[in-house]
Amino acid sequence: MEKMEKRSVEQYKVFDLNIKGSKAGNPFKEAKLEAVFSNGTERYRVKGFYKGDGNYGIRFMPGSVGEWKYEIFGMDVDDERIVCTEDDKIGEEKNDENGERRSGSFLCTPASEENHGRVLLAKNVYQKGEVNFYPTEDEYHFAYEDGTRYQPFGTTCYAWINQKEEIQEQTLETLKQTPFNKIRMCIFPKSYSYNTEDPEMYAFEGDAESGFDFERFNPKFFENLEKRVNQLDELGIQADIILLHPYDRWGFSKMTREQDIFYLTYVVRRLSHFKNVWWSLANEYDLMPQKPVENWETYAHVIMENDPYGHLRSIHNCIPFYDHSRPWVTHCSIQRIDVYKTAEMVTEWRKQYRKPVVIDECGYEGNIDFGWGNLTGEELTRRYWEGCVRGGYLSHGETYVDRGDQIWWSHGGTLTGDSVARIGFLKQILAETPVDAEPLELTPENHEENWDAPCMHLGDEFFLYYYGFSRPLYRNYTLPAGKKYKLELIDTWNMTIEELPEIYEGKIRIKMGARQYMAVRMKQVESENV
């Protein structure tokens, strides 16, 4: 038997099979195609999908290095045999006696340095037994599946893939310059204030005038979507994909339950092999009263059945929260519930849900008429800090109405606001916190010194206080007894870190300069370093 060189795929990247088949009938709806991938210990059942023009896809993201074998099972609409294309001939491959079964294998090579795989709940990374440094009981954080720390710093461009080609390219160019590592984006176009144009392509066949065929997808739309998700991945950006939303004049928000399930099944089969995909079932689910809770529950299970990789899942509110304690909800994806107080609620929400708290909309920097979209850069930055020091995560958005044709929050394009640089600065500060630092709990003992400012700490080793809109001339601290500290004064708005020259211990008073938006970082020093 002749030994052929195996097809190889980098860990966490995509093994892509294109399979030729029939175009007859409606293959989107009627074709069945799946494959089983196994490396001997792990086994994945992967659903295929119709790509149009007689092409079917099976895509697999291997999470472990070494040899993977696969078998394909399938039948197209005419009950013709699936024919594997040239691509599949690489590797060990055979038809079974009935000609219905194709199999093969490929080699999964180790991930390159920048490739860390999926983002998962930190506790699940630990359970997988990979290298990682999260405490077992961690409930509030994320990690890449290789154990690398992942702290979401999101932004929002809801309808960027529904803009003109050049705007999409510009958006990617802009993103490249930002600190953002997650983006919230819709599949369907957006019909809303400042969003009045029809897109060039839709997910379904049809058009705005003559209507849409909710049983046939638009291959070109999905090719572009895949391309964009892949480009985001190359920028290290998680695509938090919003599957359904209410801002609609085309009928996509009012599909029937069956149509929703058909759509979700297809999208999830088509995109789940991207390691950077997150599923957001809806934006403002509560503005779609036509979809009862039992539908969302069903949809969540449709997603789980069709996503063999268990990507992160959430559902985003307008006013009332969805019940984030539902087992399928991996993390809270929260919108501001109050004009005045949202990021400050992270403390309570962590306790309530015992899951990572991501405030995906805490208001946007800009000057549009809506109260959620006319914050100053200072205020958005303050909310970001406030939420992060409390152990949560936030998303950015920008809504200037007088700075060009595009508004970032919806169209993408360019960013002009003041908060982006400060969010980048915060990202750096947060990356430097110990991985198991957690918000300081208020106790009767520490209440007097700590009631008015959030603090993140790791035991007595590390403290990060944040003072927000307060502007104390100085603050008093009672440092843990018998321990010595170096202190840094952080101006979160001017992005400066001033290391104070002394070594501190005991009761101290630190001059803060009566400035707003200050933080104080304290690191314990060993006696020998003093």
Place this chain on the structure above:
Amino acid sequence: MEKMEKRSVEQYKVFDLNIKGSKAGNPFKEAKLEAVFSNGTERYRVKGFYKGDGNYGIRFMPGSVGEWKYEIFGMDVDDERIVCTEDDKIGEEKNDENGERRSGSFLCTPASEENHGRVLLAKNVYQKGEVNFYPTEDEYHFAYEDGTRYQPFGTTCYAWINQKEEIQEQTLETLKQTPFNKIRMCIFPKSYSYNTEDPEMYAFEGDAESGFDFERFNPKFFENLEKRVNQLDELGIQADIILLHPYDRWGFSKMTREQDIFYLTYVVRRLSHFKNVWWSLANEYDLMPQKPVENWETYAHVIMENDPYGHLRSIHNCIPFYDHSRPWVTHCSIQRIDVYKTAEMVTEWRKQYRKPVVIDECGYEGNIDFGWGNLTGEELTRRYWEGCVRGGYLSHGETYVDRGDQIWWSHGGTLTGDSVARIGFLKQILAETPVDAEPLELTPENHEENWDAPCMHLGDEFFLYYYGFSRPLYRNYTLPAGKKYKLELIDTWNMTIEELPEIYEGKIRIKMGARQYMAVRMKQVESENV
């Protein structure tokens, strides 16, 4: 019978009887003295008090013009007869056959223009049947007893009467220049951060070294207190007198229940004739766990029994509210319950308590270390506006630690902050609102335009929107159908009112200039004015 010229007293001012008696024993504790004042329809039972050095006082504030007659009943500690002084000889006066009874009369003349009497709940002014313009069902506002509108704009100088004489004088000079018409002030001195000096006088006999006699008051202290309350009255400032508080190293906060009652009885008998007195049972009652709720309830009734004028009564929290629904609580006197959100809660608290909501501490402008005392002028002004447009009232405080020896919030002295002038501007705007304007209730119909900004309105005639930290480039309004309006753009920070030249109707878009702290005032215009 010879007709003597009657002694006369201006309405709402004080008819003052000084009565000579024995100094023996402890007249503060043992003497009994009271008087009945009547004008034929109204009848008041007024308790007297010992002033020291054999002098006893009976003071009465007549609320109606015309002739008032009085009878004095009393016995001092030696069972000697009370002797009226020369003062009392004016008017019709006689001893009864036992020589124990003194009586007389005086003429109450109409109040001068600036004299409006007590501040009461607006609904009680209405019930009294005087001239007034408050709706019968008003639950949330105050009025002078002559029907004149009173909107509290408070400030805070807790221990000003316990500072040196010249500081007290300076405080009055400062107050004269401010918009404030209410001041929160303590009787007992304050022992707290930035408050470390002993006062020159105490309410009780004794001193810090050798201790205090909680059964004997210090006449000089009370003479000064009366003088200061009277001076405040001359400035049109309500004295919101804090009877008990926890910031104490002298023992005044730890008196027994009996001592508290003795003290409260004396203070109320001594001060209640001042028309500008309000009773605040405590500052931060919850920081005095030594005093159970049943004590506060008893103390409230001690006050009511000894105050024939029914002055306003409240009790101020640190963290948990006292039960403001108690019948004796005339209005909510609230301290910030949250670092981030207080003035914004007025809407909820009005609904909950159905009483006027006065946020007596929503944080102070300044730069001290405590989170309640280092707000910017912008933020304190924002809170003031936010609370007032929601139908509540607020108090100011200033806490700069680096602008001289005194800190206004506690010592008085001078004011240097930015918020005072803006509070004055707001006071002017608020005085121009229709007296029966109320906060706009959110409904499903108006939610979309109004969810993010409070608004005060009177039907379709008047609207006052406030946009706080938002900075919209413009706002859209749907004006009530068929009606025309003049609009003003109010910059609450720069204190400008820009009248827009047009007459508006229907759906309109108003340019706001992407500025923070803006308000929009709309007044309906009659067709003939257009």
